Amino acid sequence: MAYRILIADDEAEIREILRLYLEKEGYEIVEAADGTEAVRLIREEKIDLALLDIMMPGMDGYRVLRNIREENNLPVIMISAKGSDSDKILGLDLGADDYITKPFVPLEAVARVKSNLRRFYALGAGERQKEQGTALQVGNLRLEQDSCLLYRNGERIELTSVEFRIMKLFMENPGRVFTKQQIFEAGWEEAYMVSDNNVMVCISKLRAKLERDGREYIRTIRGLGYRMEKE
Amino acid sequence: MAYRILIADDEAEIREILRLYLEKEGYEIVEAADGTEAVRLIREEKIDLALLDIMMPGMDGYRVLRNIREENNLPVIMISAKGSDSDKILGLDLGADDYITKPFVPLEAVARVKSNLRRFYALGAGERQKEQGTALQVGNLRLEQDSCLLYRNGERIELTSVEFRIMKLFMENPGRVFTKQQIFEAGWEEAYMVSDNNVMVCISKLRAKLERDGREYIRTIRGLGYRMEKE
């Protein structure tokens, strides 16, 4: 049984592209051109995941999201325009499960849909444990994905966005070695690394923030890359 | 099996440069001088990734892209002229997986091609996980490829990058004899061995790390090379 996904966006072109990619992955697609239609479809059809554009005529994505949270319980991915409000979104967070910023790479959207479906429907049938689903724990470090905050033994450590994405990469795969290229791609969301010094500076800052000897957490493997210790 | 890449650009010089660099990386190249030819080639040949110039006579890159999205599913990198429209592209175009702006550094193009191929074809088959993800076990030795760590009866042994590659060679083919030349090529990822003393020093260090009498693990075959004992 295929998952049914709602795409809510006022631009037909975007709906089209998303539909193409997602159908290729075997999902069933339902489209909505505005917020009120989105709400109606969620009420009437059985939707497993919703992609909501924030900027829509009439009822915007935020209000649709609130509506969903009041009545249903399904994973929601917000789509927002870059720059204009992407930072704000990270800051105030209204309970969405994930975000995509426009313009986006279709494959990224597919990957996020996949991963959210998996996370949501994997274990308990749709019953999600909000706290654990969005926080990563490795040793005495805990990374809260909602708030972009890292905790070491409960002590809170602030991270920048790049640092956050790097820590996420490490903590999703503890013990694994990543090359600087891979770290760059994860942290900067860019394919072409001009200079690897960037990555080194960032690792250095991270180590400083982790205090004590930061090298207890992130270790250098000369000639290969870096690894976060498992325990 | 080499990836096959389509280069679609009306300037022969650019095609030539890209071809040179990409062939050096072991990719197979197919060229198209305009959009209609590109579409034909994608339909007829088996293409794994397409590089499309936006400005082409006849059918432009956008239309080729849309055509690809309707019929096939492969990563597409757009090539655009700098300044004139690069920003616009980011704004309104949504279907491409990546962008390169002219003039570009060839190595950047290569990096983007590589990274997009990896992203696209890694997830799907999961064959990369088999290649990288598994640990090698021989006797009481276990080599974790993810973390570049060797374990002897659970006790952890750190390796340098050269040592790691040599152990990998041995443990992928336990019981087989390798000449110093072969060991050099695996460990140093270079063809020409200046002096075989290098290899001997490294084997010596490895034996020391394996403790006890390291020769229980790596045996010398006089006049031939070395062999890792099967068990």
Place this chain on the structure above:
DNA sequence: AGGCGGTTTAAGGTTCCGTTAAGGTCGCGC
């Protein structure tokens, strides 16, 4: 316009690992 936080660039310092070299050991043929 100006400040602020975060990223990039640049430069100098440090570390570590592969290299080199030199002296020792082993094993095989005589």
Place this chain on the structure above:
DNA sequence: GCGCGACCTTAACGGAACCTTAAACCGCCT
């Protein structure tokens, strides 16, 4: 047993890879 060639081991060295700091830069917000 002797000798030679192949192999082993150790330690010092040099340089590439890495670290760190600070200043420049940049976009964003007030």
